[in-house]
Amino acid sequence: MSPREVIGVDFSSRPTRRKPVVVAQGLAAGPTVKLQALHCFDTLEGFGQWLKQPGPWVGGFDFPFGLPRELVEHLGWPTQWLALMRHYASLERPAIRDTFAAFCNARPVGHKFAHRATDGPAGSSTSMKWVNPPVAYMLHAGVPLLLDAGVDLPGLLDGDKARVALEAYPGLLARELIGRRSYKNDDAAKQTAERLIARKDILAALELGRTRLSLRLKLTPAQHDALIADPSGDRLDAVLCLLQAAWAAGQEHWGLPAGFDPVEGWIVGA
Secondary structure, X not given: OOOEEEEEEEOOOOOOOOOOEEEEEEEEEOOEEEEEEEEEEOOHHHHHHHHOOOOOEEEEEOOXXXXXXXXXXXXXXXXXXXXXXXXXXXXXXXXXXXXXHHHHHOOOOOOOOOOOOOHHHHOOOOOOOXXXXXXXXXXXXXXXHHHHHOEEEOOOEOXXXXXXXXXXXXXXXXXXXXXXXOOOOOOHHHOOHHHHHHHHHHHHHHHHOXXXXXXXXXXXXXXXXXXXXXXXXXHHHHHHHHXXXXXXXXXXXXXXXXXXXXXXXXXXXX
């Protein structure tokens, strides 16, 4: 099998120099994934322009590509994916927050949020959550960039087959490797030795290929040290998404289940 370009994206809905969008760029060949470069973008515009470059690549993106069908139908929003995404992108963030909060407030304790079918097996937060983490805003900022770049979104929207975008979730792979241990935090006061050790443990497992993906990560010593030294975990999360994209690149139908709900999308590998 010839080598394949792959990318992994740790996304921020409001990137800054301190908290950028991070893209891990690599090359997948058989069971080995070699990290080639890490790119940081402190604006959405800069990241969007990078996405428009010619491929080929297969990418794993750490933000949701859809909304819970239960929520969409309750609100009377379009149930065709492209129309739904265009409607959602037209809303301002305060309107999204107020609409979702009203939905939650009308529901019983323990069932406030609606969830996508993929959230259970992936262990992910619902894409309607606007805080901790604000994935609703990540969807709002991220999907329009993919649409504008004209990439291919398997099961959702046909685009440039040389640039394939898949929804990824680094927490899915991280939990396989270290359980519920925390390995990152943006708060300097919480950037502990325990989290540093957890990042080391994740990288050790990835470099040895000790995951169900059956892939081995190849790093230079400098790359290894840089990933461990980032207490926010953003660079490591981009690499975890890179591995998920590399796995998907070797699967039939990108490893996505047949007939997943196109309103909701699906996290690759879940």
